[in-house]
Amino acid sequence: MSLIRNVGTIGGLTAVSRVFGFARDILLARALGAGLAADAFQLAFTLPNTFRRLFAEGAFSVAFVPLYSRALHGRDGEPGSEEAATAFANDVLSVFVWVLLAFTGVCMLFMPGIVWLLAREYASVPGKFELSVFLARVTFPYLGLISLVAMLSGLLNARSRFGPGAAAPILLNIFLISGIIIGDRLRGDSSNDVVVVNALAIAVALSGAAQLAYLAWATRRAGVRLKVTLPRFTPEVKRLGMLILPATFGAGIYQISQLVDTFFATSLPQGSLTLLKLADRLNQMPLGIVGIALGTAILPMLSRHIHTGDNAEAQRLQGNAFEIATLLTLPAAAALAVCAPAFCTAFFVGGKFTPADGALMASIVVALVAGLPAYVIVKVLNPGFFAREDxxxxxxxxxxxxxxxxxxxxxxxxxxxxxxLAGATAASASLNCVLLYIMLHRRGWFRFTAKLFSRVARQLIATGAMTAVLWYLMPLMADRYAGNLFEKVWSLAVLVGVGGAVFFGVAFAVGALDKDLLGQLRRRKPVRTKADDEILEVE
Structure with a gap:
């Protein structure tokens, strides 16, 4: 399966998940606004979600996938086998399960201290600290369940089965949407937001169980039979542990920054954390669809090329991924920055979410998306190290x-x-991106070619043209973004349609679009290179 097709599979399913997530956030904003209960839930959900991204989908995945791929496919002339790969996965699972149980139990026990470290200012608001602790304890088992999901997803990714892992988050959003609706029904005509956030917290935990059941079924369907035994610290398991420790930090700068941002946001006026999280969801739309899809797709493929000594194909793979990343994220970042007031007003303002909340959220979005290209490019650059077990x-x-x-x-x-605070996050992500590229370049692992530089420069020209047009259009329809449903739909449709037409029209005219790539995307079968049938011949 080609890089483009892999990214399409992951990105397409992730896009479905993001749409459900977007609907979830619209309902959440209107049901709770930016108040006490909303802040408490956002903090409670941030804890397992951040640890999940940091340890499970971040550090664990980038360390596990290359080692599992080596056991399955072999390395340096040594053959791999199903037996070796399954034995390694069983050993990891048998250790991983007990570590997760212990970690989850300890964190739930000491949750008041954890919440105090992140949000000590909540203790000054009656009931807010206690509600945050309760909700965090209810949601935290999600971490253990979703971490096992990440392991099974990584196993399937190494086998080029990207669909189940990308589809699993859809279940989370379906459960959360159901939680909001049920909670809102249960509170009736009262304004008791606690009923809603309690239902949401339970939905988070239940969604973890549902995702694990789905991935377990997908793994068995792929012909892999795993079992939990007494933990055995084999040399390979120890090696995985040694790789996870630094990868926890290296792969998780965005997640660690999220915890830092949470700490600072909880010291600001009530509602700040909720507005930051909702704004970040808009930022996460292209980040999740493009960045996570690219990073997930290229890691096992890059590992295979490196393990077989094909460095030229490895460099080309990263170059192709970089070009795709900038092609999709540069216009997305510019469009979000210019149109943030329209999107926030049209989608979120209503119910308990006030126009003032929408205006502040729009400003946060503008600051966050300044770092959007960097967030995505980091996902492309990091596998260059992880695939080499660095x-x-x-x-x-x-x-x-x-x-x-x-x-x-x-x-x-x-x-x-x-x-x-949002601007500082964007600046730090950009710095991380620059430093990663410098290290890859100095070691000769990935270099910015003249062709890639030319392509990105032309993408910037097309992005600039689109930005100018959107800047002119935005104030012309200012009264429509807060109008009735029909007015909202057609005004946003004009922005999206005109912006997209201008970008792709100018991009085609100046040569920002790779015609060979577009031709291959229209073919039913991917073009194969001599070295590997997984890389599209786009250079």
């Missing part, structure tokens, strides 16, 4: 970026509030 280098780049982020937050949060 998890140390990203640690140092992440550490530098995190220190920069904290220092910048200390300066801007007091002066510019939640908007300054």
């Amino acid at each position: 998890t140390r280098t990203p640690v140092w780049t992440a550490l530098a970026s995190l220190i920069f982020n904290i220092a910048l937050n200390l300066y801007v949060v007091g002066r510019y509030g939640i908007v300054g």
